Amino acid sequence: MSKIFVVGSINVDYVMEITHLPLLGETLPSQSFLMNFGGKGANQAVALAKQNEEVYLIGCVGQDTMGKDSIQSLNQYGVHTDFIKTIEHQNTGLAFILVENHNNRILLHAGANQNIQKQQILDALSLAKPNDYLLVQLETNLDMVYFAIHEAQKRKMNVVFNPAPVQSIDMEILDFIDILIVNEIECEMLLHCKYDQKEQVQSFINKHQIDYFIVTLGEKGAMFYHQQDVTSYPAHAVKVVDTTAAGDTFIGAFLSEWIHTADLSQSMQYAIVASALTCTHIGAQKSIQSREEVQNYLKVHF
Numbered sequence: 001m002s003k004i005f006v007v008g009s010i011n012v013d014y015v016m017e018i019t020h021l022p023l024l025g026e027t028l029p030s031q032s033f034l035m036n037f038g039g040k041g042a043n044q045a046v047a048l049a050k051q052n053e054e055v056y057l058i059g060c061v062g063q064d065t066m067g068k069d070s071i072q073s074l075n076q077y078g079v080h081t082d083f084i085k086t087i088e089h090q091n092t093g094l095a096f097i098l099v100e101n102h103n104n105r106i107l108l109h110a111g112a113n114q115n116i117q118k119q120q121i122l123d124a125l126s127l128a129k130p131n132d133y134l135l136v137q138l139e140t141n142l143d144m145v146y147f148a149i150h151e152a153q154k155r156k157m158n159v160v161f162n163p164a165p166v167q168s169i170d171m172e173i174l175d176f177i178d179i180l181i182v183n184e185i186e187c188e189m190l191l192h193c194k195y196d197q198k199e200q201v202q203s204f205i206n207k208h209q210i211d212y213f214i215v216t217l218g219e220k221g222a223m224f225y226h227q228q229d230v231t232s233y234p235a236h237a238v239k240v241v242d243t244t245a246a247g248d249t250f251i252g253a254f255l256s257e258w259i260h261t262a263d264l265s266q267s268m269q270y271a272i273v274a275s276a277l278t279c280t281h282i283g284a285q286k287s288i289q290s291r292e293e294v295q296n297y298l299k300v301h302f
Contacts, residue, residue, distance in 0.1 A: 003133070004048055004056070004135060004255065004259075005125060005132065005133065005152075005157075007121065007140065007148045008137050009110070009113040009139030010037075010060070010070050011092070011095045013034075014035055014096050015036065015099060015104075015244065016031075016096075016098055017030055017031040017032040017100075018030055018100050019031065021100060037074075038285065042079075043245045043284055044252050045252075046252075047248055047251065048256055049077045050252070051253060051256035051257075051291045054080070055079055058116065058120050060084065060085045060090075060115045060116055061086055061087070061092045062092040062111055063089065066092040067086055067092040082124075085117065087115045090111055090112040095108050097244060102240045103243060104242070104243055110140075113140050115141065117144070118147055125152065125157075128157055129155075130156035131157065131158060132155075133158045136149065136161055137161075137162045138166070142167075142169070145173075146170065159179075160181065161177045161181070162181045163190060164183070164247070166182075171208075175209060178212065179211065179212045181216070181254075184216075191204045195217065196223070202230075212226050213225040216247055216250050216275075218243070219235050222250070222268060222271075224268055233269060233272055236273045238277065239280060240280070245288060246279050249271075249277075249288050250275035252288070253275065254267050257270040270298075274288075277289045
């Protein structure tokens with residue numbers, strides 16, 4: 001079975017449900033409050049672990065109770081945490097999430113997430129073999145994202161890149177990416193075109209020699225680009241409660257199914273259902289459904 005190494009963020013989420021965004025100077029009571037464990041790296045690692053994958057998270061937490069609790073929670077989900085470093089005089093990353101009409105807005109404080117070091121990556125990837133997977137995002141120090149990608153290439157690993165939250169990057173790094181996964185906004189900002197401008201998208205992925213390009217579109221489903229083929233996949237309708245971690249679930253579920261089946265269509269459809277089920281629960285990691293739960297749902301509804 002392939003190992004998956006995730007270089008990514010570890011946050012504690014403070015989630016408040018509100019009726020509307022507060023106006024300037026307005027104090028607004030929240031309808032509910034929830035504290036849970038999140039961060040794109042941690043969420044994606046948990047999504048993979050809940051799909052029964054062997055996943056190693058490379059990241060940092062602060063020297064605080066939140067950091068200890070985050071590591072304990074990751075262990076309980078089955079994520080290997082040997083390569084998570086505790087940073088002195090730093091706080092664990094924080095995310096403040098406002099949920100308005102089932103949609104979320106997020107404020108981030110990176111904290112310890114910006115302190116990943118080369119040795120952590122080298123130590124972790126010493127366990128890797130050719131055709132294992134590296135998964136990275138952009139909630140950590142960017143130089144270490146680049147370093148991890150280059151190290152993975154040296155080891156002939158498959159590299160999966162989720163450039164989120166989107167920011168200015170060295171576009172040449174995309175030449176080393178096997179699977180690129182973005183949402184609609186990230187697609188526009190990174191490619192400077194809309195996801196359905198097929199010729200422009202195709203030109204971009206051909207230029208950077210990206211094998212597989214996926215755009216997640218929320219309630220509109222997802223688009224998949226491979227060589228000259230473009231396929232649209234509809235969303236799976238559910239009663240949405242909270243969209244937090246839906247995109248991270250999609251990535252974990254897609255990657256897991258792809259590793260086991262090598263069937264692109266099946267992997268896309270499975271990931272769409274898994275991410276939809278995450279939206280039916282409040283929270284981040286705890287809202288992600290296990291492989292058994294997703295499979296049981298598919299048996300009943302498909």
